[in-house]
Amino acid sequence: MSEQYEETEESKSTYAPFIIGAGLALLLFGLIVFIPLAIAGGAIVAAGLFLLFRDTVEEKFADLKETVGESWPAGFLSKRKLGVWVFIMSEILIFGSLIVGYIFVRFSSSSWPVATQVHNVTLGMTNTIILLTSSLAMVFALVSVRAGNMRGLKIGLIGTFALGVAFLTVKLGFEWPAYYRNGFTISSGLPGSTYFVLTGLHAAHVAGGLVAVGYLIARTYQGGFTKDNHAAVENIGLYWHFVDIVWMFLFPLFYLI
């Protein structure tokens, strides 16, 4: 009998996916029905993510590495990095759709305020420089770890984190409250709606990136990265650069034209 032979092994099992799925649903459900449920959901998602990161750090899933097989045309990319690139493609599409939607409503409307009259170009420019510098810090971190310079890695990552926090502080602490005081709000009409939704979604992505960079910092201090094993730094760096590039589109589209 030509039965296929399979050796035995325990599967890599974890509660994290179940927890994250249930938490996300509870979070969204709570937003509609009962806010405390949403807070509970958020906490559950955070717990699930923590579990996920802990498993990654402990390398529980590490030996599901790629076997040597066929991988054209992506032989030079690792599995994780390819996954990050595919993910970035879907992010490009979501921001792209929103930007196209914005262009659609802007050019089909008869009156749209002049950019400099509603937007604080100085603060916008400041944020642009902050974000660009944070990408530079990220590159510095990656170059450092490739050279085995752990101190450089720490400086780079902490610099990225601090600049990301600065970006959000400028935006949420100074820029947006001023807009709201002037009556330029998310519900004050299409110019306000498009601006706040698009830059708000971008800010949410920056915040998510900060969580990821925070994880990198934590893992660095636990000694998890070496000269040869630092894929996460590069992959999360890719995401961070993408978030920066999105801002490079949003800034001129809203602040300059």
Next chain:
Amino acid sequence: MSQPIPTSAADWNSFFYIAITIAMVALAIVIGAMIYFVVKYREQKGQPKFVPDFTPKKSTAKDSVIFALISVIILASLVTASYTLVPNARFEPSDPKILVIDVTAFQWDWRFGYPNGVTTLGNVTLPGNTTIMFNVTSADVMHNFYLVQFRVSTEAVPGRYNVIWVTTPVATGNEVYTYNIYCKELCGVGHTFMDAVMTIVSPAAYEKWLASQMPSNSTATGG
């Protein structure tokens, strides 16, 4: 009394019947071939055990060329049909005299506005053998102004005017013909009964009817 079929519907019906006949022929060929193959090549009891042929068959350039040619011919015919058979309702006809009717859809009825300011609700009276321009919009959500027997429709979009032109069928003397207007875009719970009635009368009868509406209705046209 049998209703006259509007010309737009007669054209539509003839195009439809040609298209569906071609479609049914195509269906018969494909499914006929499939059924024929299944019947002819099916496994039957008592046959010796079938050994599949392992020799790879190379496809020839001839196959590809034939395939490409047939595809191009089919595509060209379809595209030619599409470019020639345009919906006349979307294009202004060269009629010097066009009656403009404003149509406003709202939850859940239709308001019609005539040139002299008269408005009616849920019904529209029109002269026969006339080109009508319907200026359609909505006061709230998306609706769809569906003239069933004319085979013509257009969305009623809030903030936008969509225009369609139809020619009403001939009506003389005391003839009265009624046609249905349905809403075919879900617009809320009242969507189902959002019908209206189109009444076609002779041009003289229409003028008389319109004059009779004037004193009791001085609201501006809807929109």
Next chain:
Amino acid sequence: MKAIVFSIKEWLTTTHHKQIGILYIVTAIFFMAVAGMLGEMMRTQLAVPMNNFLTAFDYEQTVTLHGLLMILWVLTPLAAGIANYVVPLQIGAKDLAFPRMNATSYWTYLFSGVMMISTVFLPGGGPDTGWTLYAPLNTIQFTPQPGMTLAVLGLLLLSLSITMSSINFLTTIVKNRAKGVTWRRLPLFTWSIVFTMALALFAFPPLAAGLLLLSSDRFLGTVFFSSTQGGGILWDELFWFFGHPEVYIVVFPALGVIAEVFQTFAKKPLFSRNVFIIEFAAVAFLSMGVWMHHMFTTGVNYSVLQTFSFTTLAISVPFEGLVLALVLTLYKSHITLNTPMLYCLGAIFTVTLGGITGVLQAFPVLDYTFNGTYWIVGHFHYVMAGTTLFALLAGLYYWWPKITKRKYNEKFGVITFLVAFVGFNVLYFPYFFLIAMPRRIFTYTVASGFASANLVATIGAYVFGPAAAVAVLVLILSLRNPVLKEANPWEAQELEWTQNYQHLPGSPTAPSSTEVAVDPPAKKSAGQWYWCMTGSCKQPRPTLSGRKKLAFQRKQGSISGKSLMPEEKSGE
């Protein structure tokens, strides 16, 4: 019957593709039962004129949930479940590229579906705008109930789930193929999943964008869809830019299954296999450029619509090429008319009929009448409920011996198919005679003339629905049967049936006691013609460094392991 020993913990914590595949399939069948019941309720309401089985508001909620659940929570996840199980086997991978993300995809899918069903129980009811959620009907002003907002969030969660799946499958198929599984040799079902997931990657973000804008309208008071500066049309563009590729996402796996089933049960390789793959790619690519044919009546500039009419007609050519390639595979073949084969033949019939009615809809002048009427409903049910459902059922029946090591009762399978096929056509064919009947109306008058067609359709529904349920039952009942002794009862040629698993000498994962299974000489030809058809015969067949059997497969009485009959010896 011995009870199946289930470990709840095992299923809650699994990240293995086989278990997640089973979870997807079971959950999709559950949602199919719910959405199917909603469909039967609709048909009951429409059976006779002026019926009062459902109120207008209840009917509109029913039709909305039926559409959303069937398209997004049944058809695509059922295909994803089969893909989860089969694709790694077909490419010789141990698992998907990101197993934990795979599990997360599943659980977010399940919980998002629970959210959708819960919307009707909230005060004010659930969404009642139709599955297309048109603006400005979808705003707070016209649909105030919180159930609508919850539905929007449930859809966002599902978009996240499917995006994660698409990243996973695409990375897996690029990077996790075993040695020898080149792109040319890739099995056709896996090819169909490549195109499905690539389209999903591009289609779901615009939906998510639209849903984000809608959520911000409903939560934060923005005016995207209530503004008259393009509100209704903006939603139309975003939604249908997603919506059209979505229907191809639904139908592509079905075409992949039909290709596999035809190859196995007609014992012949697919006709012009390479052209098939190219045509598949053409359909996938073109499907991103036809979306405005859903908007022909919106009054957009006619030259724009003309362009989309052209692209829609253009896509019908490679699509019909796919169908013809499948039919021509049967030429000079050797056909076994069993249940999966019959379902696939039925699927070819429905896709041809549905596709042809679709070609008619590509002409704007015809679509001005069809759009929004039951002609369209007939068209998409033929392609989705007919082709996709029949083909995916065929897939379940075909791979059932692989998943459960058991065979279903062939006679019941065939009878159920015949009843389902007849019921399906009695249900949906009358719709093509109802071009005067608008969609989503909850009743109609005697004077409208819709009564006889609707009554016939309802009778068909009462036959088709139960038949579909019985089709699933036949599979479930097969679990009582004894375990099969052979791993490849169909003598199929594709890789998931014929791969040899051997340890590469010196591989780090080889255990100390090594056993190697080798095909006995009589079966050496298994898979050989497939291997030669898809590339050079001289290239070595794929081998792996060891696939692992899971705990659930070893355990007593588990689905893929020992038989439930106490006297049977344990299978592998």
